[in-house]
Amino acid sequence: MTANPLRADPDQLDADRPPAVGPRAFTSRTEVAVAQAATLFEQLELEQAVALLQPALSADPAAREGWILLARIQLALDDAAAALDAADRAIQLDPGDPRPLALSSRALTVLRRHEEAVTLAYRAVIADPRNALWHDRVAWALLSADRQVADAEQAARTAIGLDPTEAHYYYTHGVTLDALGHLDQARQALLISLRMEPENPVAQHRLAMLNGEAERPAESKKRGWRLFGRKS
Template sequence: MTVPATAVALAATQYQRGDPAAAAGLLGPVIAAEPDNVRALVLMTHAQLALKRPELAHRAARQAVTAEPDSAEALGALSRAFSGLDRHDEAVETAQRAARLEPENAFRHNRVAWALLGDGRRGVEAERAARVAVRLDPQEADFRITYAMVMKQLDHGARARQALHDALALEPDNAVARHELATLDVVHRNPFALGRLARGASGLAGALRADPRQQASRVMLDVALRRFLVYTTLLLAVLAYVGWRMTEISVSGARLLAGVAAAAPLGTAAYFVCRLDRPLRAYLRGLLAEGRQRIAAIGAAVCLVLLIGATVAPAGWLGRLLGCAALGAFAVRLISISAARTKARTDRVDLALWWAVILCIAAAIVLEAGATETHWYLSLAALLLVVVAVVCLVVIVRRHRSRRGGFRGIRSRNAVFGRR
């Protein structure tokens, strides 16, 4: 075996072990000595993509295709580079060309499916390509995962789930399949399906145990646990607000709602926590003890004390206690969100919308408290503010669903081995 061939083999080993930087360092001298070494150029493309350098990856892939225009492997690498540059039409065309050169190679059709997924508008074609890859090699778990991603984009959750179960039947320790299956439980449209959310959190923890390098699983686990905290706080806020409105109609009804507002979040928390294993419970406690989340936890506890106090307080105090509990819960909701947000622009927009909700509800409570028969317009203004708050909530929900609906891709093992 020649020295360049040995270096390429060693680089491939480093790449498969998850060290693309070491692989790129080994490949550099090989490509400098043999600029037409297609194998080295293809591997360099995958390494640069793993290092998030799509421009360098494209340069290497283009050089490989120039050296060997009819190499399906080089064309597949170039397609991946085009996808990394968001040049999706070229990625699809190049992947399809590679598939025509090797029609019986399942990896070529798998790359076509990923290129079409990146395009985001051709889900039916992606489903066809992914199905061909599965048919050509039914024992390859990665192809089942690709098919699941297509089904997820097409909003066929049941079929996506089945494909992921099939992948796990082939490879029980496949961290990517575990991650995606758990993500389906975390990112769903029923915010109060806490049993499903707990199952998703446990699945993500399992994916991390299978592959501790799965950064996406760690991020999604934080999302799952924070989502539980946010939903619980929202339940408290809504029930406290309804109880505050009830004080004008029935004092006993308001007391009952105050008790429900205190018991329901505690019940949902117990239901969720009981379905987590011990390490996840410890992780959740750590999450509650850090930064703003600790402030939110203290605030939630204060709101619960106010609600419990409202069940036995004099009638004259009832409105104030429930109003403060509602405002406090909405503030806790906002803190919980801001604790989980990055500095992305879309998150800042969501944060601004939540501030609008908080301020509208707060102003509505103040106006309603000062409303009388002669100042009826204050009640009307409070009602309008509540409508504005509801509209902001609807916008937030629609934004979240649109972000979930758009394809963002995953860093699967296909990416590690250059199979996408």
């Protein structure tokens, strides 16, 4: 979905992608614009999707789904500040929707505003505690903040418990276990992830580092983990 195939956050997951656009009756021009932008997003035509959404949202600023979609697209474009602004607009329209809370958390992580990122991630979990995506976001927010790694590992385990069929959650668990120094358990988690997604280059590289077959970046040597493809 994103322009960078090495992202390790849950926006890669099918559950967090914009819904496929099928035949339906639209009730407004805004709905048509959002549906068209979602299609462009799926096709990785990101700039065109933004160009379509922005005037529609200017004309209809109460279109919450449009703001959520815009936040996702801006994150894919690595414009965290714009993503945060769009997610915040959606939160203002519905403070109980966990999706913009998680998107805002991710943008704040990229912007290195880690305390706020952790708070928003937990708010998403409180709003929808049965969704594994939000627990996974808590894990990455805590890892990025470089604190409470044990809590990050617990959040990753919770995500697996809620959705044991998603390879990404085992990858996250492996990263948290690595950060805790539990290398054998981290290997096992990554091996499970790779059995489910054998061609995932991020998990392959992480496992190679654990096996001493690839050198850890300097930051990883100090902290024991790294967010691949992210400036966080």
